[in-house]
Amino acid sequence: xxxxxxxxxxxxxxxxxxxxxxxxxxxxxxxxxxxxxxxxxxxxxxxxxxxxxxxxxxxxxxxxxxxxxxxxxxxxxxxxxxxxxxxxxxxxxxxxxxxxxxxxxxxxxxxxxxxxxxxxxxxxxxxxxxxxxxxxxxxxxxxxxxxxxxxxxxxxxxxxxxxxxxxxxxxxxxxxxxxxxxxxxxxxxxxxxxxxxxxxxxxxxxxxxxxx
Amino acid sequence: xxxxxxxxxxxxxxxxxxxxxxxxxxxxxxxxxxxxxxxxxxxxxxxxxxxxxxxxxxxxxxxxxxxxxxxxxxxxxxxxxxxxxxxxxxxxxxxxxxxxxxxxxxxxxxxxxxxxxxxxxxxxxxxxxxxxxxxxxxxxxxxxxxxxxxxxxxxxxxxxxxxxxxxxxxxxxxxxxxxxxxxxxxxxxxxxxxxxxxxxxxxxxxxxxxxx
DNA sequence: CCAAGAAAAGGGATTAATCCCCGGCCAATC
DNA sequence: GATTGGCCGGGGATTAATCCCTTTTCTTGG
Numbered sequence: 113x114x115x116x117x118x119x120x121x122x123x124x125x126x127x128x129x130x131x132x133x134x135x136x137x138x139x140x141x142x143x144x145x146x147x148x149x150x151x152x153x154x155x156x157x158x159x160x161x162x163x164x165x166x167x168x169x170x171x172x173x174x175x176x177x178x179x180x181x182x183x184x185x186x187x188x189x190x191x192x193x194x195x196x197x198x199x200x201x202x203x204x205x206x207x208x209x210x211x212x213x214x215x216x217x218x219x220x221x222x223x224x225x226x227x228x229x230x231x232x233x234x235x236x237x238x239x240x241x242x243x244x245x246x247x248x249x250x251x252x253x254x255x256x257x258x259x260x261x262x263x264x265x266x267x268x269x270x271x272x273x274x275x276x277x278x279x280x281x282x283x284x285x286x287x288x289x290x291x292x293x294x295x296x297x298x299x300x301x302x303x304x305x306x307x308x309x310x311x312x313x314x315x316x317x318x319x320x321x322x323x324x
Numbered sequence: 325x326x327x328x329x330x331x332x333x334x335x336x337x338x339x340x341x342x343x344x345x346x347x348x349x350x351x352x353x354x355x356x357x358x359x360x361x362x363x364x365x366x367x368x369x370x371x372x373x374x375x376x377x378x379x380x381x382x383x384x385x386x387x388x389x390x391x392x393x394x395x396x397x398x399x400x401x402x403x404x405x406x407x408x409x410x411x412x413x414x415x416x417x418x419x420x421x422x423x424x425x426x427x428x429x430x431x432x433x434x435x436x437x438x439x440x441x442x443x444x445x446x447x448x449x450x451x452x453x454x455x456x457x458x459x460x461x462x463x464x465x466x467x468x469x470x471x472x473x474x475x476x477x478x479x480x481x482x483x484x485x486x487x488x489x490x491x492x493x494x495x496x497x498x499x500x501x502x503x504x505x506x507x508x509x510x511x512x513x514x515x516x517x518x519x520x521x522x523x524x525x526x527x528x529x530x531x532x533x534x535x536x
Numbered sequence: 537c538c539a540a541g542a543a544a545a546g547g548g549a550t551t552a553a554t555c556c557c558c559g560g561c562c563a564a565t566c
Numbered sequence: 567g568a569t570t571g572g573c574c575g576g577g578g579a580t581t582a583a584t585c586c587c588t589t590t591t592c593t594t595g596g
Contacts, residue, residue, distance in 0.1 A: 123409055123430040125437060129341035136344060147431075197335055218335040219359075225337060265543085276523030278582065291545045298585080308552090309583075310521055311488030317529070318536055324529060475572065490552065504574050510555075520582090521553075 115233055116161075118144030120152050120179060121168040121195070126218075130166070137226050149174025149182060162190060164233060167212070169196035169203050177206040184211025191232055214238040262303065267321065269296040274313045274322045327445055328373075330356030332364050332391060333380040333407070338430075342378070349438050361386025361394060374402060376445060379424070381408035381415050389418040396423025403444055426450040474515065479533065481508040486525045486534045 117140050121127040127145055134140040143162050146152035148171045165183060169176035180192050194207035197218040204215050214232055216225065228238045262270070272282040283293045301307060304315045316322040329352050333339040339357055346352040355374050358364035360383045377395060381388035392404050406419035409430040416427050426444055428437065440450045474482070484494045495505045513519060516527045528534040 124433050125342065125345075125430045126338050128434045129345040130337065132344050132348060133337075133341040218337045221336050222340045263543095274522070274526060276518050276520050276526070278520065280582085289545055291547095292543080294584085295544070297583090301584090306488050307584085308488050308490065310486070310525055313522055313525065314486060314488070314536065324526065477573070492552085500573090501575055503576060506554085507574075509553090513554090519554085 114141040115139055115229075116141050116143045116163050117229075118142070118146070118152070118156075118162040118165040118190075120144075120146045120148065120165065120171070120176075122147050122171045123168075133222060137229075140229070148172060149176075149179030152179060153182070156187070161187065164191045164193060164229065166193050166195050167207070169194060169207060170198075176203075177210050180207055180210035180212050191236065193229070193232060193238075262300070262321065266296050266300055269293060270300065270312070270316050270322055273297070273309060274316060274324075326353040327351055327441075328353050328355045328375050329441075330354070330358070330364070330368075330374040330377040330402075332356075332358045332360065332378065332383070332388075334359050334383040335380075345434060345437075349441075352441070360384060361388075361391030364391060365394070368399070373399065376403045376405060376441065378405050378407050379419070381406060381419060382410075388415075389422050392419055392422035392424050403448065405441070405444060405450075474512070474533065478508050478512055481505060482512065482524070482528050482534055485509070485521060486528060486536075 117134060119127055119130055119134075119142060121130070124147070127147070131142040131145055134142050143160055144152065144155050144165075146155050150173050167176050167180055167183075171179070174182075176194060176196070180194065183190055183192055188211075192210075192212040194204075194212040194215045195218060196203055196207075196215070207215055213236060214228060216228060216238075220228075231238045268286065269282065272285060275282075277285070279293050279297070280290055283290045286293070297309070297312070300312055304312060304319075306312050306315055313322070317324060329346060331339055331342055331346075331354060333342070336359070339359070343354040343357055346354050355372055356364065356367050356377075358367050362385050379388050379392050379395075383391070386394075388406060388408070392406065395402055395404055400423075404422075404424040406416075406424040406427040407430060408415055408419075408427070419427055425448060426440060428440060428450075432440075443450045480498065481494070484497060487494075489497070491505050491509070492502055495502045498505070509521070509524070512524055516524060516531075518524050518527055525534070529536060
């Protein structure tokens with residue numbers, strides 16, 4: 113009896129070729145190929161539910177973390193495996209917290225992948241080097257993030273602050289007074305331990321709160 | 325007679341599975357699999373020279389552009405195909421300028437890949453949507469980049485400007501007067517078309533002049 | 537309904553940032 | 567020898583940013 117497995121990745125070329133590779137292992141049956149979380153929700157039916165699921169982290173529309181969380185909640189029996197090319201702390205921690213039982217990098221060798229999948233199917237988990245890397249530090253950063261506690265309004269302001277605009281223009285664009293903007297600024301300065309708008313922007317980008 | 329082809333990609337999983345896929349097309353023979361440009365130089369021998377080469381853009385050690393340029397110079401008969409997941413203008417232009425005759429995205433469908441490879445092998449070129457996208461704009465940006473011409477001192481200042489420091493502190497750290505710092509600032513504002521330090525920092529990061 | 541507390545806004549003052557114009561110094565190039 | 571261009575410095579003015587403290591408005595739980 114083959115093990116049924118699903119793959120979610122927005123890069124069609126990788127998706128299809130990885131499916132081909134899994135099939136070549138002879139013990140896996142790829143029953144679902146989705147381009148993102150939304151696509152998956154359509155293709156996942158009661159009659160077509162795999163035992164395992166490989167999930168790419170970086171995806172448009174509905175990313176890896178959201179997809180993993182949805183699967184973990186609505187289909188808790190499916191074993192989730194995160195697949196990514198970058199090993200940033202946030203991504204790893206996010207996927208594991210979302211319910212993934214393993215985190216694999218895209219530059220692992222096929223043999224390692226096969227071994228990992230087998231282990232996950234039998235034991236329910238797999239500890240790669242990537243996931244082992246300093247778990248304590250991950251948790252510390254997590255707490256730090258939680259303590260940050262940025263409100264939606266502040267987040268919106270932060271997005272605007274990372275631009276060539278002046279505070280007056282930002283206030284106008286957000287439909288509030290300059291003074292209110294100033295309030296957000298001061299609050300964020302204190303929370304993020306900076307004393308200038310430049311420092312604020314750089315920190316926001318570093319922490320991934322604002323994307324370039 | 326099968327067409328001999330080589331693949332260069334730092335992600336082993338993608339490399340191996342893409343090789344599997346190409347083999348499945350029945351008309352291709354994957355003779356080289358390399359993890360980066362340096363790896364390729366070792367594996368490429370007179371007795372083992374493929375007719376075509378798929379090159380990933382994002383790689384450590386020796387990236388796609390450098391690899392493509394090297395191949396184009398030392399092995400001009402090999403048809404080069406750029407392969408990437410992002411379609412930033414710089415990357416596309418860089419690869420095409422380095423001698424690639426096509427630029428494919430990793431999220432293209434396998435069927436499209438097969439068709440493209442066939443076309444490249446027969447006609448020597450392939451125009452995907454990605455490459456077609458406004459070539460004139462790419463060239464304009466290229467000229468703009470060349471015109472940027474940032475001096476070493478300006479670059480050093482830019483590095484310091486991307487911090488929580490004030491101009492006075494930066495001047496102190498660089499061992500020059502505030503006024504001199506101001507000179508760099510104004511020059512860079514003009515060159516990078518911004519009107520605030522925040523905008524300057526963001527542009528510098530976007531253009532890769534300053535790393536976070 | 538009222539009080540606690542957050543969010544929004546304002547007053548007023550200080551400092552940093554931005555802008556424009558100016559001159560001198562030095563090295564490489566023509 | 568002259569010119570160009572990068573580098574360094576200054577005066578003076580205006581605007582944006584920063585800081586601190588108070589008031590008003592709006593929620594929200596009791």
